[in-house]
Amino acid sequence: MIAETRQPISIRMHDADNVAIVANDGGLLPGAVFADGLVLVDRIPQGHKVALVDLPHGTAVRRYNVPIGYALKDIPAGSWVHERLLEMPAARGLEGLPIATVKPPAQDPLEGYTFEGYRNADGSVGTRNILAITTTVQCVAGVVDFAVQRIKAELLPKFPNVDDVVGLEHTYGCGVAIDAPDAIIPIRTLRNISLNPNFGGEVMVVSLGCEKLQPERLLPPGSIPIVDQRDVPAGGEVQVDPSLDVVCLQSENHVGFMSMIDAIMQAAVLHLEKLDARRRETVSASELVVGVQCGGSDAFSGVTANPAVGFCTDLLVRAGASVMFSETTEVRDGIDQLTSRATTPEVAQAMIREMAWYDAYLQKGLVDRSANTTPGNKKGGLSNIVEKAMGSIVKSGSSPISGVLGPGEKLKQKGLIYAATPASDFICGTLQLAAGMNLHVFTTGRGTPYGLAECPVIKVATRSDLARRWHDLMDINAGRIADGEASIADVGWEMFHLMLEVASGRKKTWAEHWKLHNALVLFNPAPVT
Amino acid sequence: MIAETRQPISIRMHDADNVAIVANDGGLLPGAVFADGLVLVDRIPQGHKVALVDLPHGTAVRRYNVPIGYALKDIPAGSWVHERLLEMPAARGLEGLPIATVKPPAQDPLEGYTFEGYRNADGSVGTRNILAITTTVQCVAGVVDFAVQRIKAELLPKFPNVDDVVGLEHTYGCGVAIDAPDAIIPIRTLRNISLNPNFGGEVMVVSLGCEKLQPERLLPPGSIPIVDQRDVPAGGEVQVDPSLDVVCLQSENHVGFMSMIDAIMQAAVLHLEKLDARRRETVSASELVVGVQCGGSDAFSGVTANPAVGFCTDLLVRAGASVMFSETTEVRDGIDQLTSRATTPEVAQAMIREMAWYDAYLQKGLVDRSANTTPGNKKGGLSNIVEKAMGSIVKSGSSPISGVLGPGEKLKQKGLIYAATPASDFICGTLQLAAGMNLHVFTTGRGTPYGLAECPVIKVATRSDLARRWHDLMDINAGRIADGEASIADVGWEMFHLMLEVASGRKKTWAEHWKLHNALVLFNPAPVT
Ligand SMILES: [Ca+2]
Ligand SMILES: [Ca+2]
Ligand SMILES: [Ca+2]
Ligand SMILES: [Ca+2]
Ligand SMILES: [Ca+2]
Structure with missing residues (x-):
């Protein structure tokens, strides 16, 4: 719907800009007149750009005080400046950049703001209290889905302080070039997600057994929890190098599918008990x-x-x-x-x-x-x-x-x-x-x-x-x-x-x-x- | 457990092989004697290789009548031939390969085998009768999950011939270089999965609206169903170019979340009705x-x-x-x-x-x-x-x-x-x-x-x-x-x-x-x- 009866409104981001965007719901029709007298030449959809002045061929079209393109032909004031009228600037090179040149005036600290969060042993603070089940490989996803449904139905009601249980499923872990130089990115991503503050340091892993991303490679000794001794609350329990809690599906102990599910649920109970004992405490907004x-x-x-x-x-x-x-x-x-x-x-x-x-x-x-x-x-x-x-x-x-x-x-x-x-x-x-x-x-x-x-x-x-x-x-x-x-x-x-x-x-x-x-x-x- | 009391068994794949694998559960201990008199020198785990003869340094170690490696040192008969003793052969070049040289004797056709399948309009045959919901982009995954749960709980019981409903979720569709030369691979994969014979040609799509992989790009006009006129069953309905059934979440029609869910469920009903009317029929194993x-x-x-x-x-x-x-x-x-x-x-x-x-x-x-x-x-x-x-x-x-x-x-x-x-x-x-x-x-x-x-x-x-x-x-x-x-x-x-x-x-x-x-x-x- 074209809002013909409402006052045409445009938004310019910087005084040096020669285009602005049309703010009106539904856009504006030709003939619409802005408060400053500018008359629209084209129909312009909401959010699209209007030429504030004549833009001769080759003119730098500026928004945010930056050239977002160059006019590919003469564009009269009041025209719709759309992508087909603009030549995109080349990417800024990475040489000769201004380095640490701006020294913004120090801003006043904002003090006294707090929230209620879950303080972790490593000093981090969670905003939620979630049991996360880390997986080493996509192979185990179906089994973990099955177990998570059972945990939600049968265990979670017994642990009212725990918000949710989440299987950290992903497509990595095998069938990948795990020794390629760039493999560091997905591996450390998975490692560090298991340590997200919302999971309370309660890391449990479900592994297949033969996958490339072995549990010890995903979470090598010492990686949980990464304890910052300065922030350990008085009396807090700190395990610097706990043995990793892994349910391995290929383990010879498992006879039958339900044995795998039972093992995951048993491991989950131990972590749910610890998570359920957590309480929110008042912490600084800086957390x-x-x-x-x-x-x-x-x-x-x-x-x-x-x-x-x-x-x-x-x-x-x-x-x-x-x-x-x-x-x-x-x-x-x-x-x-x-x-x-x-x-x-x-x-x-x-x-x-x-x-x-x-x-x-x-x-x-x-x-x-x-x-x-x-x-x-x-x-x-x-x-x-x-x-x-x-x-x-x-x-x-x-x-x-x-x-x-x-x-x-x-x-x-x-x-x-x-x-x-x-x-x-x-x-x-x-x-x-x-x-x-x-x-x-x-x-x-x-x-x-x-x-x-x-x-x-x-x-x-x-x-x-x-x-x-x-x-x-x-x-x-x-x-x-x-x-x-x-x-x-x-x-x-x-x-x-x-x-x-x-x-x-x-x-x-x-x-x-x-x-x-x-x-x-x-x-x-x-x-x- | 080492099966000392059972007869040691090895499996050789080809007469020209100079290694075989140990078949016994739990592997074999040094001193084990095979039927042909070969005596084990090392403990060898099940599935691992034993040297059948002395393998001097540099010998091609053959399994499947192919050199799987070259001995890195002298390996006496009866030894465990593991990966650290082998140098891997270089990859076979792609030049000078034998081209269509083997003409296997024509095998007798195997006739008379059939199964009960779902014949589709395009001539293909399904083994299951599944409603698949195609998605253009990961953005809609949460909404589709929600809708699928509702469909399973509320609709599926009314359509007893339908086996399941599946959201075809994936991580593609936006945030990807969709015009890169290699993008053809994920795009045609998604397109062709929606046309899998187990989905009966009942394609429905959930789209966000602003994604790179637009529904028309995923399934351009004419792509469903790909009808092979020769195979259309008599009286079968054929739509060569149906308009694509798309629920677009960003559509202006949707006010509130449940409006999106309702739209998906309404679309699902139409497809479930058609799928539910399908019946298995006897088809050749060739399908x-x-x-x-x-x-x-x-x-x-x-x-x-x-x-x-x-x-x-x-x-x-x-x-x-x-x-x-x-x-x-x-x-x-x-x-x-x-x-x-x-x-x-x-x-x-x-x-x-x-x-x-x-x-x-x-x-x-x-x-x-x-x-x-x-x-x-x-x-x-x-x-x-x-x-x-x-x-x-x-x-x-x-x-x-x-x-x-x-x-x-x-x-x-x-x-x-x-x-x-x-x-x-x-x-x-x-x-x-x-x-x-x-x-x-x-x-x-x-x-x-x-x-x-x-x-x-x-x-x-x-x-x-x-x-x-x-x-x-x-x-x-x-x-x-x-x-x-x-x-x-x-x-x-x-x-x-x-x-x-x-x-x-x-x-x-x-x-x-x-x-x-x-x-x-x-x-x-x-x-x-
Ligand atoms: Ca899922
Ligand atoms: Ca394989
Ligand atoms: Ca495979
Ligand atoms: Ca962005
Ligand atoms: Ca983004």
Whole structure:
């Protein structure tokens, strides 16, 4: 429906921009007149760009004060500036970047914010209390599914403090080139996911027996728990090198299928007892480990939801928390913004190293960063990966970037971290889980029912229309920013407060309510065999 | 337990072999004396190799009449010949291969064998009657899981002729380089799986809306059903170009989560009604499309189960059926055996093309075919990929090879086909499903609870010990061959008859009984983004 009777509204991101996006639900028709007198020449869908001035052939078309493309012909003021009228800029090279040049003024610490969390022996804090069953290989998935159903039906009711039981199933573990150089990524991802704070350090493993990814290779001695002695609560039990709890299906002890199921259930009881004894305690907001990402983006992502996430990111960093932003192909075109914000040259170099590695990875497959954008992105008004990246990168807020994580690595520091991952929603979420994420924030413009069994996911809509239609799937409506009903700061603070509620278990996200769980999807750049 | 009191038994595969494997449960101790007078020098585990004669340094160690390695030092007769004593031969080059040189004597057709199957409009025949819900992208997996549970609980009881409902979930569809040259493989795999004969041509799709793999790209007009007019039963309804049945979650019609679930359930009812009206009818055994593979292999795989499969493969080919053998890295070392058995030079060249492609794929990841063997393989007595390949390739029997399929392609001919796939159990099974497999035969030595929701899987144990312990997971015990209780032909015929029973729905496999389902795992050689 074209909103002809409402006042035409456009949103410009920066004073130097020569395009803006149409904010009105349903878009605008030719002849629509903006408050400043600009008259539309074309019909322009919601979220798509309008030329604010005449753009002669070759002009740099600027949004977010960045050239997102060059006019392929003369574009009169009031025209629809769509992807077919733009030549995409070449990728920014990785040489000569500004390194740690921006020194943002120190922000006031944000003190006194707390949540109710589960303190772990290694010092980390869980927001949920979940029994996770680690698997070494896809071979055991059917058996683990069977056991998990039995545990849910027969055991979980006896352990009311335990939130859920989850089989950490995946497609890795055998039929893969496990000694290839890049195999380190999926292996450490699986290892570190088993150690996610929401699982309370209660690691149990189901193994087949003959798989390439042997339990000792997945979790070598000493890997659970990784104890930070400084944070051990007084009287807390610490096992530095426990023997790994493994149910091996090929073990000669197992005669018949139910013997395997019984063994898994017996192992589960021991861990459920320990998990059930846990209690939430008041901890500082600095114990949050937040992963932010976007999926199903549109032109509003970079205008409403992602800036609100960026504002909230700054609040979290001020509160001493850890925040990870990721999605390499969606920040690649803003690499200069990132390297300049690095706290040290080492951090900037680590970002460049991760981007170069990913450039080479894509090139081996004969593609480049432009493989990122989707039909939905373009329908939503994003002309290309440069425009998408500028809207994605704002999730990182304005704080200094104090660390870099390779894919699958475990996060060990506070502050704003670049966690290098593909932009794929599932791979990014899986890698952020491995990093130790205990709360996930996910923005979407087109809409996605994304959810994880391992960690609460707060979903943020970029448009009010989506928030209205998906009223029981979206947790926050950042579309109110475009509607003029809330500021970026308002929504950022709302997000911050909701995060503390969700982290405390006082509120469930919609994905938790419906139990919407996406698969763990590993990033395996090495071959299968 | 070492079986000291029983007669030591070794199995030699070919008269020219200078090693044999120890057959006795528990292996043999030094001093054990074979019937021919050979005295053991070492303790040798079951399935591992004994030197039948002195093997001086550099000797070619032959098994299956093929050099599986070269002695790295002098190995006296009666010694344990393990992997550390062998240098692996270099990979057979792909030049100068024998092309279609073997003309096996024409085998008598095997007539009169039938099963009760579901005849489809395109001429194919299903062995099960399953509602499959195709998904374009992982984003919808949580919603589809939710809907499938509701359909199972509320709808399936009303349609007693329908066996099951399955969400065809996968990790592809977005966050992938969909225009990369290699993306054709996962896309055609998903397309062809939706058209598997066990789904009766009732294709329904759940799409998110903004994903890269749009429904029209997954299933372009004309792709369902692929009607072979010659085979349309009289009076059968044929829709050559039906409009695709898609539930799109982002559609503006959906307000609230339950609206999406309702839409999926409403679409499901229409397809369930059609599936429920289907009846089994007597069809020729030639309608079987059998995929064979092995997983968790040991030294007995190539002695008992795989030769029995090979015998059964020959029976199936004589009966006019289609049989696919696969697992590229496990036949690569026997390429000369395969090209020589090709019915035409074109078929031989197609095999060489697929092997060369895979060689290059592995090389890009800095590995080679030797990445295939697992710790379990080696524990089971397989020293390296050459030895493993010789035991794997025998599943193909002795019939002429009449066709070659690329990964994810749909099979359109009868006879023995080389379907090129990785050896990964899940990827191989997924690709064979795409090819149109309606019955799966899977041999295992170490033991695996492998199963598929989409197609019955007959599991064959290589050893009696495994068959005894896993009595309710293994469908056939080929270990009786090593025990001297049955011949290869006996077990091959047993397998053939069981296949007709399972295909007819008169028998369930153990994997079906317990509902053990592994994930669909796509082969995606292209990058993720
Ligand atoms: Ca994104
Ligand atoms: Ca994403
Ligand atoms: Ca195999
Ligand atoms: Ca296999
Ligand atoms: Ca599942």
